[in-house]
Amino acid sequence: MAEKLLEYQGYLGWLHTFRDNQKEKWVAWKEQHPDGIKGVFKELAASFSTQSDSSVSSEDFSHVYRKKSRAELVRISAAVMGIEFSYAAETAFVSPTLLKIGVKHEHMTLVWALSPLIGFFLTPILGSLSDRCQMRLGRRRPFILAMSLGVLLGLILVPNGENMGYAFGDKEFSSNFTLSSSAKVAVLVGGSSQNSTNIIIQNPYHPWGVFFTVLGTVLLDFDADACQSPARAYLLDVIVLDDHARGLSTFTVMAGLGGFMGYALGGINWDSTALGEYLGGHVKAVFTLITFLFIICVTCTITSFKEIPLFVLEKGEKLEFVDLSKPKSKHPKESDKFDVTAEANYGTTEELENSSPENPEDCDDEKGYQNMPMERSESFSTPPAEASLRIYLKSIIQMPSSLRILCVTNLFCWMAHVCYSLYFTDFVGEAVFGGNPTALKGTLLHEQYESGVRFGCWGMSMYSLSCACYSLVIEKLINILGAKKVYICGLLTYSTGMCLMALTKHKVGVILFSWTAGVMYSTLFTMPYLLVAHYHAKGVFEVTSEGEEKTGNQLRGLGTDIAIVSSMVFLAQFILSMCMGTIVSVSGTTTAVVAVASALAFFGAISATQVMYLDL
Template sequence: MKLPEGNRRRERDKRPATREPQPIRPATRVPLKKLLRVSSIACGIQFGWALQLSLLTPYVQELGIPHAWSSIIWLCGPISGFFVQPLVGHMSDRCKSRFGRRRPFIVAGACSIIVSVLVVGHSADIGWLFGDRGSTKVGAITAFVLGFWLLDGANNMTQGPCRALLADLTGKDHRRTRVANAYFSFFMAVGNILGFATGSYSGWFKIFPFTVTSACDPNCANLKSAFYLDVIFIIFTTYISITAANEEPLNLNHQLSEERHGQSSHETQEAFFWELFGTFRYLPGPVWIVLLVTALNWIGWFPFLMFDTDWMGREIYRGEPNEGKNYDFGVRMGAFGLMLNSLFLGITSVFMEKLCRKLGAGVVWGISSIIMSLCFASMLVITAIVKNMNIEDDYQPPTGVVVASLIVFAILGIPLAITYSVPYALVSARIESLGLGQGLSMGVLNLAIVVPQILVSLGSGPWDQLFGGGNAPSFYVAAIAAFSSGLIAILAIPRSRTDQLKVHQ
């Protein structure tokens, strides 16, 4: 008996038999205005991320956790990403809510972000209620860690369905997919700029004087006030995004068929874990290359994201947490540098789609990774210059050193824009033929991001201590990993047909 065409194709290509249930989609091409509105939630999410990246490593040290252990706190991000994002992606692929597949998870994630930032912002006050009075604030650290873990889980819960929703809307239009990811990257840049600008300003406690308490000094009150602003921002952008999507429920015929077969929620979750890890044996070579480049890329990025402002406070301003003003001033200057970084990120996002069409996504990604490596090497040179200076009691770093550091931070915004966009577009286009849901596809890519982050979180503190402390040893590893990822991207990622598509009329 002759097999139907779909079965013959599946047998020939050895694709997974489980395919994504398809919602009802409009035949017309999705307007760019709609993609812009849906992407806007990235601005609210990244506003909180910016505060987290710029202020929370210094803050956790002020609570009493040593620098060597501060990277362990960041372990929660990759661990939650390892489980939360693939699980939420899979569940959203099969969600039967009348509000759509992705939007219920986006709203739930946004609500979780609000709860978590309020816990983190009030961690000192919570610790005070539980008796914190010494230099090491055990209650505050406990509240902070719980809020921090919830925040990372909530961010992963929100970002995955957001990117999957954009992939749903663009469908097989790969140019629209790249545009949608560029929009997402652009709004991440806007959120970063606003978040880092908020983090670099030291007078929020004067605008919100009620944030200063017996347990919370002006530095703590600034963090708390910034998170209040984050709550307002995430509510606003979430509303804009979910009202623009107009998702349709899953096809009712699929739902009835599934109910007839008696598939339970427990069976669905078992299928999820089987699918997620079983998927790897079906991945073609180009997808494996993308995952390898992504992993090396994030070995480069994660030390910088953990220690950027701490590097400015320690290595450039030669300060220590809770000892004088140099460290706090350096942290705020680092936040200003990250704001410049986000400005370059936003500008790059605007031109990214044209660059990818002209040069190919792999080449653009590779060049950006080499630029990233050179920036990390420059940070090591700057660190060595400052270390050889004579340090006096009233030490202030030379203007040239500060300017050079800010320039490095700004230039790093270019490869960061590529990292936030190109890998997602490449995986979305290349994994589509396997018949996986976009949510599960993003989960597969996410594994290539979170596993390196786990390794860096566990190893960077002991690695830094092994070579005398500070942040320089981690940046050595970051520079080598980034350079390696750049070479592999340029030499091994083929320029696909979708990279060469012309602008549609």
């Protein structure tokens, strides 16, 4: 029939018929779906939520309402260890890799501006989206998974960018040069055994290689930084309020250990090992090992504890709280459940109803929970249904002064730390070891630079170990000295260490003063987020001129505010990327990197004196 119709009408007539049929189907579809594609997705989401309600409401979420052991906090925080593994590889080798493939200093620093430019605007939006995520998996874990995929792609592209460039058409261009007598002396000093005035120099510039390496850098840098916000919010979501300080310190310890082991992997000379030869050299060996470690760490966190889905919190489901020492009943009693009815406002903390025995002091750690009313994290509160994304973004811009000054302080702190973390190995290779990243391979200058980069990795490994050690005691220091003294003294310690490193420029100083960077990093990872969680827990974001606390409703959720404070790392990196190359070029030495870090940390300490600490 179709053949006869085609013979009668021809191809043009058949096309007209096909078009008319499709138009009729489209009109019929529009009548059934007046809201269009958007309406279809809404229907699918509603259907998904409805299907999930029956199964989720019967799940046991008792783990959310009990204190966690240290081992459980370690597992929840494992993702940040994986993030720091990847971050260690990035900060240690991206700058030297870009310099080696022909990117100049001033252009190399601009590469670091790409991801923070994206992240500064996108991270707070992602934070607010995670607060409102309706997926059954939870609010934070979907974002952790998505950003982890970006990190994985970056870990693949950065070490293989140059080889991928060759596959896309990059070629080595050789040039003959006739050297003057002074130039011949320079070559000899560099370790070359050339006796002729004519030498062949390979052009190190690879357009496609640069593109893939930069793309991998942007993905790795943005996703590694952005992934920390949902990972931290996930930690605060699944632990009780009393565990916040202990949880954040554990989170920082895991970050420090991840950085320590990641930088230590970079400090090993893999070129001289069989594994290094098999994997294609030092850099590829480091990135390959870190890729597998990253996957393991993220998997541990994702599979640790279930989140309570937002649609359950919004409907005020009765969630089971079961005595883990007894067999689980198929029909739990009403008294064994917690009411987690969500409040519309942020910053409030409630005691759970009908959850305490007659004696509140009676607790049994062997049962896995305490038989006392536990304050839940405020991040379980849900956004008002009428709060649109526009209103949400407006609330981010019009933040309380307490959050604004905290963001300014965090900006100075991150600028000081980024100076160290992104450009430190280059500083050690050039200023301490006297090497040159663009020197001919095999020359003394090239070998000195390579040795300096590896030695710089050991210095950064010490800073990460220091971060882990200091994080073990920072909670006790806060209890003894108060949050204000701990915050300010941590920044001043780093400022002094970087100043001394700039003055000495010695191998011993690289190792010794890197420990002060660990104090700074631990402070960065703990203090701002402890304060934000404290603001939300008390519902206080400002005080009167007389020092009295003012309680008020806040539209933003904890995840949003954590993302806002975390986004300062992107702004800090963007600002430094725009000016650090010029500073190094004008000063004529990479020592300017640690000198600027010292000054910025000092400004951060001054700003920290104006932060609102409440009763911490």
